[in-house]
Each structure stands twice: as structure tokens, then as C-alpha cells.
Amino acid sequence: MEKLTPDDADRLFSSTVDENDPALGALSSFVREAREAYTRAPDAATQARHLRAIADELAARPEPRPVRRRRRVPIGRAAAAALAGSILVAGSALAATGHLPGPAQDAVAGLVSHVGVTLPTPSDAGKARAEANKRRAELFTKMKKDWTQCVEQNARTHTEAVCGPKPKAQDFQPSRNNPAGHPNHGKGPQPAGVGPSSAGNNGEGNGPGKSGDHPTPAASPHGNPHTSDGTSPGHGQGSGRH
């Protein structure tokens, strides 16, 4: 008995085998007879019952509604878009302020220069920083100088107040640093420990200046801003200079 191949089976089931075929004829007859024995249309009553059931099922079927499809944005795509937006905004801010790394700043500045936007290049940013440092240094120097002068003036004033130096005429004349003869020159609050009650403040070696370089409002005949306890109100401007 020959072994059946898949092709033989396909031929058998598609009814393409001659029933006189010595190898497959019997099987071909079996397939045909099996079909004929059981395959037949249902009787009229059964068919009518089935068609009625189909009609009932159709009637019970819900009306097809127009499908409203929500447009879904994939999560990955939305996240990528958000990330790209964030990078763009942050990058623009860094580029506008000249804080991108040198090559990137150069590239972005060159790119946007074509559309008329000027961004600082790395060299521009360096210059700007140097300028800013210079301004800060100058301001610091000036303020330190003012403060030193202020300390000198106050120290001298209190030294003279404690020691009671002999008034001199030239002490009442305005000087370059004190045109109004004001002791504190409005540079800030009086440093602590320089008042008349400060111990050891005897006017000797308490500051670079010497008595007589500046007028001493405590002894000024025009009246002076010293209070009765020897402190100075400072004209209320000093704290604003720092």
C-alpha cells in the first residue's frame, strides 16, 4: 500500500481523482459517497424556521451608529514632541543669553543671523563678562574708598570730641571731601565704637587723618547734626550705597 502524500489528499478532497485509480480510487469513492450521504438541503420547514430566526436576529440587531473615531496621538510621539519643545525653548534661552557652549553658540548665532537675529557669539559673551567684571571692580573700589573716607571722618570727629582739640579756623572751612563741613558726609551709618563713650578712643592714632584736616561739626558754630550723645544720624543715605 503506497503512502499517501499531502498532494494525494488535496486531490481526494477536491474530487479530482479518478475513481478507477488503483491507489486512490476507493478513497475517492468514499469521499464522494460521504458527501452525497449527508450533504443535502434542509427540508422546507427547517429552512423557513432558520430564515425566520435570521430575520429575527437582524431585527434585534442594534442600528449601526456612525463610528466616531477619536484621533489618538501615540504616547511616544506626544512625549517626543514635548521633549523637543522643551529642548527648543531651553536652547533658545541659552543661545539668547550667550550661555551655550562655544561651538554651539557660534553655530546658532551664525544660523539665526541669516534671518536678521543677532545673538552673542562666544567672543561677545567673553567681552560682556569682562566688562561686567570691570564695572563691578570699579564700583567696589569706589565704594571701598568712600567707606574708608567715611570711617576716617567719623574716627576723626569722635577723636576730637573725646580729646577736645583746640579749634582751629581752618577746621571750619569746607574741604574737597567735605564741602559742607559735614562730618559723615552722608556715606553711611557711623561705625560702632567711635562715639564719645568709646573707651580708648583718645584721638591718638585712630585713623590716618589728623585733627584739623576736616571741620568738626561737634564744635561747629553753625550747629551740627551731632546728637547730644555724640552720634551722627548719617543723613539716612549710607545704607543705600552698598
Place this chain on the structure above:
Amino acid sequence: MTSSHRVVVGEQFANVLEAARAGADWAWKILYESLAPALLGYLRARGAPDPDGVCGDVFCQLVRDIHRFEGDESGFRSWVFVMAHHRLLDDLRRRRRRPESAAEPEAFADLADAADVEGRVVDRRRAEEIRAIIEELTPPQRDVLLLRIYGELSVEEVAAAIGRRPGAVKALQRRGLEAVRRRLGEGVSE
């Protein structure tokens, strides 16, 4: 060659399918007439206790699910037979859980009139012999051969229907056919 028992809708199948989806009675009648005979043949040969009932259930399920089908007439036929196969298994399972009074399977009851319907000349004895041969097959062999004979499913379609690989289906098919051939040879020798 197309087997004589098979009713084919043909080129109009796409239009019929579309009309059936829309709920046209005439389209359902065409689908029913093209499929019901082979479907009932499969169910009878498979020994369904109530082939007409299962057939009706299959068409009702078709009405509900037809919007999900995409394909040609051959694919539709395969889809319907897979549905019928599963419906039959459900029916057999349910009957095992709740056994009813033993009754002569409708397949054999109908065979008494088979010779009078559509001019077929198959006597009851021959039909019983065929049925006896089918019953001797293992259940998987029976599933494969009957789906191929009545549903005309391909090996791949049968594999999908019974949840096996195509290679396994080919092996079951070969063993089943060889068993039938041996049985037929014994019958001849007798």
C-alpha cells in the same frame, strides 16, 4: 474541478456580503442556501444530536458577527465552518453535562428519506457503513477529515480551526485516510 454538492455564490459574493451586512433578507437567503447543505452534512457526519439546531445557531451568530469578517467567498466558507465546529463542540459538551434521553441521531433518521431527496441513490446501509468508518477514526482524525470533506477547508484553515500546526494536521489527515483505506480494503475482501 468543483464538487457537485457545493453551491457557489461566485462573482457576486462581495455584493451579497455587503447586502447581508446591511441586513438584506435576500442576501441572507443566498448565503443560507449556499452554505446550509454542506454545513448540515458536516454536522450530520460528525454525529451532531441536533444538526438543524446547531445550523440555526450558527446562522444567528453569523448575523451578529458578520461585520467582523473580511475576505472572499472561500474565506467566508472556512470562517462559517470553523464557527460551526466550535458550536458543535459546545453543544456536545453541554449535552454531556446535562444528558437528555437517548435519541436516534437526526443524521440517521434523515437518511431514511435520502434516496428521495434530490435524486440521490444512497441506501441506508451504505450510509451506515460510511458512518461506521468515520466513527472508527480518532476524534482529531475525524475533525480533520470531515472539515476537509464537507467544509473544503485547506490544511492551514483546519489547523487554525482545531488549534494544531499544519504539519500535525497533515499527519492526522494521512493517518485518517490510511485508516479509511484499510477499512475499505477489509470491506472489499469480505
